[in-house]
Amino acid sequence: MVITARALNRSTLARQLLLGRESLDVADGVRxxxxxxxxxxxxxxxxxxxxxxxFDPADLDTAVAGLQAVKATLMRITLHLVHAEDYRAFREAVEPTLRGSRLGDSRFTASGLTAADADAVVPDLLKYADGPRTTAEVRDWLAERLGVPIEPVTWRMLRQYAPLWHAPVGGPWSFDNQQSYLAAATRPVLADPDAAAGGLQTLIRRYLEGFGPASVADMAQFALVQKARVRAAVQALDTDLEQLEGADGTVLYDVPGAPRPAEDTPAPPRLMAMWDSILLAYADRSRVIPPEYRKQVTRINGDVLPTLLVDGYVAGVWRPVEGGIEASAFHPLPEEVWQGLAAEAESLTGLLADRDPRAYGRYDHWWRKGMPAAETRLLPGG
Structure with missing residues (x-):
């Protein structure tokens, strides 16, 4: 079966709950x-x-405080919020990547520590972090335990490898720059090829449920794992997956029964979060980001700006400003689309008002450097 590029876009939107907001509690939504x-x-x-x-942001506060939704270093060696029941398999899936990139990093080994040292200290670290521990507390504990000074970069490599969750610290968004850490309640098995293989199979199934259909390259990009590992996992899943063909002949995989809407299914406008997952989940990002706009959205240092999603595709960027949302479209938009974006902006500014009206304000420098746009409008807040 051949599936068109536009139908792939609609599959992503359906599975990511972007064809229409759905009535789910926060924990189920995260999952x-x-x-x-x-x-x-x-x-x-x-x-x-x-x-x-x-959506009530207080519900996410509650899920985070109750450790139903947990924040940790996972796919692509970056921070994700996932359902606590997914954490163990996801962490085992990316174990080889995290182990090689963190414990093998010259910034870690320059301290004189080795992977064997990390293996020896992590179990005791997890016992020490049975309750929230600040960065200062953990660095002092590690220095005493290991007998060497723990520089910030050494600690960063180790904490990104160790199965630690970020402990909520309050503030407008549950987490801020004053970070605390907590041992994962569901402990992954580390440095075990069988656990890593099983975890990757689980992650691939979950990825396809949320982002499929997708290629081996897409899956490898999402998790940042070797393509050979993905191919082996796909082969192990075998009859549990369906095989399709993209418009360019690429082999795609999917889970049976997952939604694949028609390519002409309407897609409402959205104001997407900074670093939204749909912008990063594929090797071929043209599924959501037109190639000519990729550099405007993904900046040279890796920042992925908040985007306008129009008819399912990135069409510009936005930022909160005094008085509402400043929306910059990369190409002319029909008036009815602007009206839809204005309604979204009114709702979003209401959400931000009680929390942080200038969320993302630290990234304004990208706008000061110039943002190419066909039209920019201030969409008033509610």
Whole structure:
């Protein structure tokens, strides 16, 4: 079966709850979309606002405080918010990547520590972090335990490898720059090829449920794992997956019964979060981002700006400003689309008002450097 590029776009939107907000509680919403990019504290809130009807940010506060939704270093060696029940398999899936990239990094080994040292200290670290521990507390503990000074970069490599969750610290978005850490309640098996293989099979199934159909390259990009590992996992799943063909002949895989809407299914406008997962989940990002706009959206240092989604595709960027949302379209938009974006902006500014009206304000420098746009409008807040 051949599936068109536009039908792939609609499949992504359906599975990511972007064809229409759905009535789900926060924990179920997090699980449905698989993983939310969380290196910017406001983004999981904006992401769920885009996807859930009647979203109340206090519900996400509660899920995070109750450790139903947990924040940790996972896919692509970056911070994600995932359902606690998904954490163990996801962490085992990316174990080889995290182990090689963190414990093998010259910034870690320059301290004189080795992977064997990390293996020896992690179990005791997890016992020490049975309750929230600040960065200062953990670095002091490690220095005493290991007998060497723990520089910030050494600690960063180790904490990104160790199965630690970020402990909520309050503030407008549950997390802020004053980070605390907590041992994962569901402990992954580390440095075990069988556990890693089983975890990757689980992650691939969950990824396809939330982002499929997708190619081996897409799956490898999403998780940042070797393509050979993905191919082996796909082969092991075998009859559990369906095989399709993309318009360019690429082999795609999917889970049976997953939604694949018609390519002419209407897609409402959305104001997507910074680093929203749909912008990063594929090797071929043209599924959502037109190639001519990719550099405007994904900046040279890796920042992925908040975007306008129009007819299912990135059409511009936005930022909160005094008085509402400043929306910059990369190409002319019909007036009815602007009206739809204005309605979204009114709702979004209401969400931000009680939390942080200038969320993402630290990234304004990208606008000061010049943002190519066919039209920019201030969409008034509610």
């Amino acid at each position: 449905r979309v698989v993983a939310l990019q969380a290196q910017q504290p406001a983004s999981p809130y904006v992401a769920l606002w885009n996807r859930l009807s009647g």
